[in-house]
Amino acid sequence: MSIRRATLISALLLVGMIYASTACRSQADPSWLRSWNEAQEGRPLTLTSSGRIAEESEPGTPLTVHGEVLKPDGTPAGGVVVHAYHRDRDGFDFGPNDASLTTWRLQGWVKTDAKGRFDLLTIRPAPDHLGREGAHIHFTLESADFGRQWAATVFFLDDPLVTEDQRRRSKEAGEFGWLREVREVDGVQHVDVRFRLKETGDF
Numbered sequence: 353m354s355i356r357r358a359t360l361i362s363a364l365l366l367v368g369m370i371y372a373s374t375a376c377r378s379q380a381d382p383s384w385l386r387s388w389n390e391a392q393e394g395r396p397l398t399l400t401s402s403g404r405i406a407e408e409s410e411p412g413t414p415l416t417v418h419g420e421v422l423k424p425d426g427t428p429a430g431g432v433v434v435h436a437y438h439r440d441r442d443g444f445d446f447g448p449n450d451a452s453l454t455t456w457r458l459q460g461w462v463k464t465d466a467k468g469r470f471d472l473l474t475i476r477p478a479p480d481h482l483g484r485e486g487a488h489i490h491f492t493l494e495s496a497d498f499g500r501q502w503a504a505t506v507f508f509l510d511d512p513l514v515t516e517d518q519r520r521r522s523k524e525a526g527e528f529g530w531l532r533e534v535r536e537v538d539g540v541q542h543v544d545v546r547f548r549l550k551e552t553g554d555f
Contacts (some may be wrong), residue, residue: 380555388492390455391435405436405460405474412441412475414540417506421468421493422548428468429549433494434503435461436472443481476534476541479513486513491547499553504530506545 380388406412417436421429437459439445446453458477462470477487491503507514507522509531522531532543 385555387455388435391437391459394455395433395435395461399433399461399463401462401465401469402471403460403462403473405438405472406440406458410440410458410475412477415474415476416540416542417472417474417489417545418542419464419470419472419545419547421464421470422546423468424498424549424551426548428464428466429495430464430466430468431495432464432468432549433461434464434470434472435459435492435494436474436489438474438477438489439480439487441475441478443478476508479511483513486511486518491545493547493549495549498549498551501550501554503547504528504545506543507531508543509533 419434421432421434423429437445437456440458445456458474460472460474462472464470474489477489479485479487486507488505488507490505493501493503504525507518507530510533514531519531522529528546528548530545532545535542
């Protein structure tokens with residue numbers, strides 16, 4: 353094989369690798385990615401393992417999310433930035449009357465402690481205001497070692513809009529199932545979530 357041909361093949365392989373990498377990272381919906389990037393611009397400079405999504409004045413039933421993030425090998429993942437967002441008690445992401453909002457109105461960040469744990473105070477979200485799906489909370493995870501990742505979207509076990517297929521698939525996921533039981537203590541609902549990082553980032 354000539355040096356010129358070998359160089360051409362190497363160049364084509366490199367282009368293919370770059371394309372494959374770009375294609376993988378472009379799987380995120382562009383409008384969602386714009387909202388996510390805008391959200392990160394408002395991220396607090398200092399994060400702890402406890403934070404808020406909804407302010408105390410936000411109407412709705414108080415809810416505390418207790419979370420744990422593990423590395424791919426199952427050990428605690430400390431220092432992971434967790435971003436979460438959800439609808440309000442009326443089922444709106446951006447608010448029903450504010451067309452100027454281009455990122456989520458109810459969102460928050462925390463950074464996991466050395467044991468991979470975090471807490472987020474918020475309200476219980478409502479299902480989509482059009483009744484298309486059950487109430488849920490979205491999560492993304494960001495770490496130096498494993499990049500930016502989507503975590504499971506968490507639904508509530510007592511929500512009648514959750515389908516039998518969702519219940520079955522969540523049960524098959526075992527301890528990392530995304531359909532979570534809700535318990536109530538002194539008027540505050542609580543839900544436990546558990547995420548396992550993937551080896552590489554998603555977006």
